């Protein structure tokens with residue numbers, strides 16, 4: 036159990052500094068946003084997970100030659116990022132990639148951006164879900180490089196680059212607390228069984244009334260964003276950090292998506308807008324200055340996408356969450372409905388699609404018979420892998436399912452297989468009746484959002 040919990044401890048101590056002063060109700064928004072940006076991207080850690088040297092030594096685990104971290108730090112970081120699916124930090128970060136953070140006591144730690152920081156076309160963004168992350172290989176290599184055993188986890192953390200089981204991590208941490216937040220030696224049997232997920236874009240949050248893929252948590256909740264740090268914290272420490280997380284939430288609500296960087300055919304996009312208004316807006320809302328977003332949660336039977344995430348959130352977990360400090364206000368909805376139709380702002384940049392990242396392009400979202408089931412994900416988020424026609428990632432479709440048991444883990448996790456638990460690519464057949472021409476027009480319109 037000791038080692039089994041270590042991986043969770045690493046995540047549990049994702050750190051955001053608690054040193055900012057508590058704020059009053061009437062603080063100016065712009066100031067809160069700025070405090071949140073600093074708290075999220077610039078503030079230090081409370082506890083380290085690894086010694087700093089582990090970053091430099093990780094290359095020793097790769098079994099290949101690599102640039103020397105001392106004489107060619109940027110070459111080394113490029114190779115490091117490639118191996119783990121990380122991205123350069125678009126803010127000062129002590130020479131570390133986005134998602135890693137220098138610790139107060141010389142060590143390193145991961146932070147929110149290991150999952151919530153991505154890049155596209157060579158540019159990094161805070162809030163773009165990381166679609167290339169291989170957290171398993173990262174934990175294994177860096178721990179070994181630090182002289183620690185590779186951490187075990189009591190559930191599957193990830194089988195594919197870019198998808199990660201964030202929900203079960205939070206569920207597990209919560210199961211180790213009683214309702215009054217006293218610690219338990221053995222987890223409560225809450226029955227949650229969540230699958231790995233694609234990380235959603237943060238810039239959608241401001242349009243939503245409810246959040247997470249199933250839309251069961253009020254978007255206004257600050258505390259829900261603190262679940263990852265609960266493993267290390269007492270209730271008093273969490274309470275002290277609440278105002279900092281309120282600032283972080285303000286910063287998340289200020290984020291905007293990047294603009295589509297290639298030419299758009301405006302006549303096509305105008306035709307596509309009509310197709311959109313006729314077929315899509317009831318769930319996905321409208322866009323532009325008067326845009327309205329309904330925050331609609333669609334029943335599982337109607338949406339038909341993989342049900343594992345919606346069903347895996349157990350009644351026991353929700354009841355327990357609501358009985359703790361997390362649910363004191365902003366309670367999670369005890370009723371399971373299905374999946375929330377997300378806003379589509381910046382949708383060009385957030386492939387692969389659906390909550391499980393099962394569909395590489397918008398074309399596939401809109402034509403279910405064209406979705407590949409077994410494929411190799413691209414090796415980077417560079418534009419050489421970007422498909423401007425279908426909008427999303429070019430993947431190498433495999434006709435035969437490779438025997439991943441014979442492949443090294445980091446190679447195996449390039450393979451996406453829709454037959455794995457939670458990774459089904461079915462459902463959302465709302466574009467199937469369109470003609471190919473209408474679909475192309477619609478995609479041109481989606482590029483403008």
Ligand code: HEC
Pocket residue numbers: 049146147148149150151199200201202232233234235236237239240243245246247248249260261263264283287
């Ligand atoms: C291990 C990867 C990972 C880490 C680390 C992580 N998240 Fe997330 N986050 C996710 C995933 C995956 C989801 C979708 C969960 C779901 O809906 O079930 C998510 C959802 C969210 C959402 C809701 C977005 C929406 O529109 O519904 C917010 C807000 C959020 N995370 C904030 C944070 C903050 C703040 C941190 C750091 C304290 C953090 N996350 C750390 C992976 C991660």
Ligand code: HEC
Pocket residue numbers: 311314315316317318319333337338340341374375376377379382385387388389390391397400401463465466477
């Ligand atoms: C009945 C409601 C409904 C209709 C109609 C609908 N969608 Fe969706 N859409 C959803 C839901 C719910 C999801 C999330 C499914 C999931 O992740 O499992 C989704 C997901 C998507 C996604 C992927 C989002 C992402 O970030 O991964 C795209 C793109 C999309 N829809 C586009 C469209 C377009 C274009 C149309 C019109 C042809 C349309 N949808 C019609 C409900 C709907």
